[in-house]
Amino acid sequence: MLNSKQCDAFLAVAETGSFDLAAERLCITASAVTMRVQSLEKSLGHLLIVRERPCRATQAGLSLLHYLQHTRRLEQNLLQDLTGQTPESPFYQLNIATNDDSLATWLLRAIRETLLREKIVVHLKVDDQTQTHHLLEAGLVSACITTEQQPMKGCVAKRLGCMNYRMVATPEFSRRWFAQGLNRQSLRMAPAVIYNDKDHLHTDIILEKFGLNIESYPHHFIPSSTAFVEAIEFGLGFGMVPDYQIGQRLHTGEWLELLPDSHINIQLYWHHWKQQSPPLAQLTRDMIDKAPSYMNQQMNTSF
Incomplete structure (x- = not known):
């Protein structure tokens, strides 16, 4: 069994790139973070963190990082599904990566009805269309718009259209x-x-x-x-x-x-994890259904 405190320490270092920043996040000392990460490495028999500035995960560390981030998302989705939508918290948050050109043109037009109807708020991370799938791979988003055609393990990729x-x-x-x-x-x-x-x-x-x-x-x-x-x-x-x-x-x-x-x-694709929360599943259905018409409209109305 993985030790939860050790995993939390490793996750904090991997995501912040620093033992000191990880200590601030966990409200413990940097030496305590170091000891927990070292204990986790000893128990797994692998070096997980390369001690550089910034710190980075090794190949073994990346495998553990993806597992822990995916587990955290599933836990968050479960808790949100079980607690439901209350007057104090009526909206469901989705983290999505997109390229800036899609955001500036067709994206919000394609999903606005879904966001309003399903009470979804989106936290968008913007990067080049060739890089956004790395944010999904790192567990920082639940879905992304990318030029990458092939889905990584555990994900699904569907064609949206072209710009x-x-x-x-x-x-x-x-x-x-x-x-x-x-x-x-x-x-x-x-x-x-x-x-x-x-x-x-x-x-x-x-x-x-x-x-x-x-x-x-x-x-x-x-x-x-x-x-x-x-x-x-x-x-x-x-x-x-x-x-x-x-x-x-x-x-x-x-x-x-x-x-x-x-x-x-430029061909664009929608990538998401196979296991989706109901709001993300609905957004995915609407995205696949509506995005092509909005993306085609950009060419039909221009030329």
Whole structure:
């Protein structure tokens, strides 16, 4: 049998990355945390925590971490199901990971009726669409929107639809920086707008078509979907924008598509644990049912 106090100490260190922070969370001394983790490692016969700054779990530690986090979620779900919805606590909380572009465009439109009807509040964690499944794997969320097609063990993955991205800029920006055309020389001078260092949509296209890596040209990192679009509107740079946010700008001439043959369709998937609470199961059903129409609507209304 696992010792609950030892497991709590290990979980606190793994999640905070520090024995001192774990001690604050558990209201005990750092030395007590150390002793409990050492005792757990001795009883299991494996090193669980690499003592670095920050601390990190070993492979054996990750297995235990996922088990403990999953057990904690099941316990929380059970307690919430048994206690029901009271006047003091009428809402059910769900932790979900999403990419910023989905949040800024179709996501809330697709789930708003479910949130209101089922009395659900969501705590959203935002990351790049290629990274959100790691939050599910780490036990920090119960479901996620991701580009990862294959579910990890214990999870289910279902296709939601796709988001289409185009490389765009204002006419003024294009005249200033691409007067002689879009080529290696002009791209070395023109500032790009990129979401963050995990976002490879822009960099992969430029590398594939022109052989330039990100160090070869000036670029902004703007990790906000709405501010990203504003940066392009203000003429600060050019970048990859989903059709939903492009709207009618290409038709009205406010923006130009710089590489018409290089737009990208990003397939998105909904991942969740096989064992779902009733509210999450309902949200999953509605998400799978409604998300495709909202995601298709973004293309049908734009082009």
